[in-house]
Amino acid sequence: MTFARRCAKEILRDPLNLCFGLGFPLVLLGLLSAIQANIPVSLFKIDALTPGITVFGLSFMTLFSATLVARDRESAFLQRLYTTPMRGVDFIMGYMLPLLPIALGQTVVCYVCAAALGLKFSVNVLYAVLGNIPMAVFQIALGLMCGSVLGVKQVGGICGALLTNLSAWLSGVWFDLDLVGGAFGKVADALPFVHAVQMEKALFHADWSAAAEHVLPIAGYAVLAAVAAVWMFLRQMKKQ
């Protein structure tokens, strides 16, 4: 837990992290709600938009975990810790555990802000917050994978720009994927982002059967990413 506490402090004390991780999703929420107020689009209705924004916000967890691991590798901080009695599992849990409450905290803040914009609050919000856990695990694990092989600058480009954009485009938050269809739709369907958004929306509306349809692909990706992250981290640890 000592190392996990350190990782949480490193992330939360970085003003850029707070700016992007929390500020950016909230700005989008406000902006798209303003657009909806002037030009009504069903996709941007607050009860349809907010679940999607919370899933989009999770993509920043990939950036946070990847940056932290890559920076620790580059600054030889990890090298120092590899000469201590810490074990592989201590490192992996230390990097992953603190990001889970941060991810859920971010989701809660999004829902609270959406309430101020007219979202009806109910117990379903709690289900929706908890429903984001598998996707949060996926995004955090993806970050651990990237941080294990990429440098800080590469992480900024790949996780900060490419992955956040890809996860947004392929999630169906900004536009209806059925309108694009074809290969794009098939690729989106094969990835977890759109399923996470659909499940989040379903949980928010307490539509359990619709939510259940999307559990498997998200859980599958989360498990796969977690296993791959552990393997890649231990591999680079051995290489050190």
Next chain:
Amino acid sequence: MTAIQTVELVKRYKELTAVDGLSLEVEQGELFSLLGVNGAGKTTTIKMLSCLAQPSGGDAFVGGYSVTKQPEQVKRLISVSPQETAVAPNLSVQENLQLMCGIHGLSKEESKARIGELAAKLKLQQVLARKAGKLSGGWQRRVSIAMALVSRPQILFLDEPTLGLDVIARHDLWEMIRTLKGETTIILTTHYMEEAEALSDRIGIMKGGRLLAVGTAEELKRKAACDDFETAFVSIVREG
């Protein structure tokens, strides 16, 4: 009593032989410097002795334990201050030291006492509350060494501790390293002649992964028939 013994130690990276049949002994309480130009094999040697890199051939014994067969026991005896500063930048100096205390299993009371002791010894009181990442290079190195000393290691590896520091910061750090002499066995790598001469009990000169000469600064000067150490070093390296 022998603190470190290497026996025909070899490290190969594909085509490159970074350390080539290194055999040396370091006595307990000794400050032994590995001196050489860039690429001489100093850092690779430290990496093998601190269990960060697996030797390709031969073996090394640290405190009587084999680095290849008993790395867990070796890790309990050693500490490393890497070439890079290797501090957690968003944590205060005190939090960095607390982190190392936690990793080494010290209780709250023990941590408080140990941090107070180290702060006094390394004159860190004035920066304890400051963020480590905001300190100058000299102070960061000092913090890095303090972090390495938390576990009261029998053997301390200092990899290029004054690299990139200005003259004043370098001399301050030398003064600090001198206070550690005798109680801890120190292996220091450097490519600064004056640093090796000023601090070391004995010096090993490396080139191309091989150990060319070992002795006190005076012995090496006599060996090369030179009055000053720098000329002696150049002469030994050129002949080697």
